[in-house]
Amino acid sequence: MTGTDPQLDRQIVVDAIADVAPDVDPATVEADEDLWYALELDSMDQLRVMTAIGERTGLDIPERDFPGLLTLDDLTAYVTARRAGP
Amino acid sequence: MSQRSVSAPASVAGTAAPTTVVDFVMPSLGADMEEGAVTEWLVSVGDRVARGDIVVIVETEKADIDVEVWNDGVIVELLVEPGRSVAVGTPMARLRVEVAGDGTGPTGHPSDEGPTAPSPIDDGTPVDGTPLDTDPARRQRTAAIAPPDRAAVPARVDRTPASPLARRLAATRGLDLAAVAGSGPGGAVVARDLGGEPADREPPTPDPSERMRRAIADLMSRANRDIPHYHLAETIDLEPSLAWLERVNVDRPLRQRILPAALLLRGVAAALAANPELNGFWVGGRFRPGDGIHLGVAIALRGGGLVAPAIRDADRLDLVETMSALRQLVERARAGRLRGSEMSSATATVTNLGDHGAEVVNGVIHPPQVALIGFGRIETRPAVVGDEVVPRRLVIATLAADHRASDGQRGSRFLNDLRRHLSRPEEL
Numbered sequence: 001m002t003g004t005d006p007q008l009d010r011q012i013v014v015d016a017i018a019d020v021a022p023d024v025d026p027a028t029v030e031a032d033e034d035l036w037y038a039l040e041l042d043s044m045d046q047l048r049v050m051t052a053i054g055e056r057t058g059l060d061i062p063e064r065d066f067p068g069l070l071t072l073d074d075l076t077a078y079v080t081a082r083r084a085g086p
Numbered sequence: 087m088s089q090r091s092v093s094a095p096a097s098v099a100g101t102a103a104p105t106t107v108v109d110f111v112m113p114s115l116g117a118d119m120e121e122g123a124v125t126e127w128l129v130s131v132g133d134r135v136a137r138g139d140i141v142v143i144v145e146t147e148k149a150d151i152d153v154e155v156w157n158d159g160v161i162v163e164l165l166v167e168p169g170r171s172v173a174v175g176t177p178m179a180r181l182r183v184e185v186a187g188d189g190t191g192p193t194g195h196p197s198d199e200g201p202t203a204p205s206p207i208d209d210g211t212p213v214d215g216t217p218l219d220t221d222p223a224r225r226q227r228t229a230a231i232a233p234p235d236r237a238a239v240p241a242r243v244d245r246t247p248a249s250p251l252a253r254r255l256a257a258t259r260g261l262d263l264a265a266v267a268g269s270g271p272g273g274a275v276v277a278r279d280l281g282g283e284p285a286d287r288e289p290p291t292p293d294p295s296e297r298m299r300r301a302i303a304d305l306m307s308r309a310n311r312d313i314p315h316y317h318l319a320e321t322i323d324l325e326p327s328l329a330w331l332e333r334v335n336v337d338r339p340l341r342q343r344i345l346p347a348a349l350l351l352r353g354v355a356a357a358l359a360a361n362p363e364l365n366g367f368w369v370g371g372r373f374r375p376g377d378g379i380h381l382g383v384a385i386a387l388r389g390g391g392l393v394a395p396a397i398r399d400a401d402r403l404d405l406v407e408t409m410s411a412l413r414q415l416v417e418r419a420r421a422g423r424l425r426g427s428e429m430s431s432a433t434a435t436v437t438n439l440g441d442h443g444a445e446v447v448n449g450v451i452h453p454p455q456v457a458l459i460g461f462g463r464i465e466t467r468p469a470v471v472g473d474e475v476v477p478r479r480l481v482i483a484t485l486a487a488d489h490r491a492s493d494g495q496r497g498s499r500f501l502n503d504l505r506r507h508l509s510r511p512e513e514l
Contacts (some may be wrong), residue, residue, distance in 0.1 A: 019422075023388050041386060042440040043345050044416045051340040054128060063335050 013072060016052035020045055028061040031072045057083060103184040107162055109177035115151050115429035116394075117453050118305035122146045123171040124178065126277050128249040128270060133161045135181070140425065142178065143276065147294075149419070150278075152270075153426035159183035168251060170244075190465055238308050247274035255280045264455035269423070298391035309450045313368075316449050320501040323469055325478040327511040346464060348409035350481075352514040354436055354459050355379050355400040355408075357503040363492040364457040364485075365433045366506065369424050373456065373491040382432030382452065384413065385419040393419050393430035394435050394452060405514050439463055449486040456488035467497040 014026045017039070024039045037045055050061045052077070059082050061069075069075050106323040112122050127145040135141055140152040141161075159181040166178045246263040248256070252275045256263045262276050270276035327349055335343050358365045358379050366376040382394040393416075397403070397411045418424050435452050438461045447460035462482045469478035483504055487497050507514060 021388065037442055040386075042443070043249070043347060044413065047343055048417075050476070051132075054340045060340060063332060068513060 006076060006080050009083070010072065012056050012079060013053060013075045016049050016056060017041075019052045020048040026072065029072060033072075034070045035072055036070065037073075037074040053079065059083070102133055105182050107182050108159070110155060110157075110179040110181050112144070112172050112174050112178055113153060113426050114427055115146050115153070116148070116305075117308075118148075118301045119120075119146050119174060121171050121173045122151075124166045124168050125150055126168055126249055126251045126510075127164055127179075128274065128276065129161050129164075129401045131161050131163060135159060135161060140270070144426070146429075147297040147310045148391065149424055150427055151424050153428050153441060155181065157181060159184045171181045190367040192385045207377045210382055214355060226258045228492070242379075249274060249276045252280055253366050269421075294503075295390045296422050298387075302391060305452065306450050309453050311449050315451060315486050316489050317484060317486050318495065318497045318501055319448075319482055319484045320445065320505055321480055321482050322505045322508055323478050324464060324481050324508065325469075327508055328464075328479050330494030330511040336429060342409075344405060344408070344409045345412075348405060348412055349442070349508065349511060349514060350396065350461050351381060351383070351400060351412065351436060352403075352405055352408050352436060353504050353508040354434075355381060355403075356514065358434055359401045360503050361496060363496050364487055366456060366491075367433070367454040368456050368488055368491055369454050378433065380431045381453070382435035383415060384435060385416055386438040387420065393424065393429075394432060395419060395424045396432035398427065398431060425495050434459065437461070446482045446484060448484055451486055451488055456484040456491040457500075460484040460486070 011017070017024070017026045017035075021039065021041060021070065022063055024041075025067075026039070029035045029038045035041070041049070046066065050066065056059055057079060059079070061078075061082075065078070093129055093371040103150050115122065121148075122144040125145045127142050129135060129139075129141045135155050136158050137156055138154050141155045142153050144151050144153050161179060162182050163180040164178070165180065166172055166176070172178065192315060192501050205407070238296070247267075247268065247270075248263050249270060252263065252270075255277055256266075256275075259280070261280060266275045266279050267273075268275035326345070328346060331344060331346065331349060338344070358381075362375055364375065365379055367374045380396040380398045382396045384392055384394045386392045397408070397415060400408065400411075403411060415424075415428070432452070432455065434455055434457045435449075436459045437447055437449055439447055441463060443463045445462040445465065447462055449458035449460045451458045462484075464479055464481045466477050467480050468475050468477075469480060471478065485497050485501055
């Protein structure tokens with residue numbers, strides 16, 4: 001991975017949400033708001049979003065990390081950190 | 087059943103098996119459905135179809151449903167042109183089917199046999215996707231020119247699979263079907279992949295969300311008017327099961343991860359198998375057991391409203407298969423691509439409020455079913471384990487059941503069985 005770009009990482013997250021729920025608009029959610037709650041995304045949607053992020057980045061996101069990933073900021077920071085990581 | 091026989095079995099001269107013509111009727115895609123509109127035919131006159139093939143997309147108050155055919159046979163005639171709405175039970179197409187050797191004729195029941203073998207005169211010549219002709223006189227003639235027994239198996243290997251309507255749309259719009267990602271059965275290109283139906287078609291009623299609301303209102307009003315509900319609840323400790331599930335999931339890639347929802351469905355299917363009085367229908371003043379355990383799953387649609395398509399034979403699926411079935415069902419429901427057999431067959435329904443739901447749901451039964459099983463939000467709470475109070479993840483399971491079909495004692499046994507199954511996840 002040649003460096004990471006938080007802007008790009010946020011786009012990956014937003015695209016993944018749009019993939020799973022084309023009928024919601026991630027732009028209506030504050031970056032630090034619980035997006036699952038705000039967008040009425042259930043556990044199945046959440047799993048599909050994580051899968052879509054995984055497919056875009058090659059990351060495998062273990063379930064134990066899910067509870068800490070509630071907001072757009074959480075997800076973006078997580079993707080950035082994991083992509084920069086070892 | 088979607089077909090009824092309209093003519094006596096007739097022997098065909100020569101080597102071909104005797105055939106008869108049956109109607110393919112508008113099926114009831116749920117207790118709340120009175121009529122449906124044909125959105126799009128996926129077959130043409132002369133096409134050979136096998137039981138389970140999706141042949142038509144029907145629009146109901148709730149969704150576009152992919153409707154399967156229940157006989158092997160050859161399409162003789164399409165009777166309802168796209169855009170037209172007809173009542174449940176109205177013939178939509180006519181189908182020539184082979185008559186079983188015992189002379190009982192087509193039953194519409196599942197058969198273990200494969201698709202009917204092509205007749206000897208079948209030379210495999212490709213049959214073009216003849217557009218549905220809405221002129222009755224011409225339609226008659228088309229059927230006469232291409233007698234169904236002589237109709238060849240459509241050889242579609244050399245071209246992009248697509249519905250007749252999609253083919254026509256692509257032709258009029260100058261589109262290349264091969265360049266379109268198909269979303270129909272087997273990846274076939276259907277009209278919705280090309281940006282929808284022709285502009286000259288009006289939907290049956292303008293506002294889908296209002297129709298959805300009305301369909302739910304009718305069904306639920308009927309439930310509360312006709313069904314003497316009783317309600318039971320049981321708090322279930324999911325800690326051991328969820329811990330077990332987490333261990334299982336550690337080794338699984340994201341795509342194959344199993345959600346607690348699948349576990350709950352497995353538990354319900356197993357508990358229903360032991361309590362058959364809760365699995366079936368109240369019809370004609372008496373209880374009729376289900377022909378299997380087909381679990382309706384209430385799925386909320388973000389546009390508003392909900393649908394409850396069924397996972398068929400849920401008791402025969404293991405946990406992985408249940409998860410896969412649930413995932414597909416949710417994806418198709420959200421995309422508006424459910425199948426007719428899923429919409430009509432639930433023998434009991436499960437509603438799972440999920441992470442953001444309330445603690446308890448006291449449900450309303452979907453008539454003519456006799457039970458609705460509900461799960462509230464899974465929540466960490468104090469629980470007594472041995473002599474200690476410890477934090478555990480608990481869920482409150484509820485049963486709404488029809489008092490005409492069962493009593494509280496049976497209902498209690500069901501919830502007990504459910505709790506037992508959910509405490510032994512490795513057996514699910």
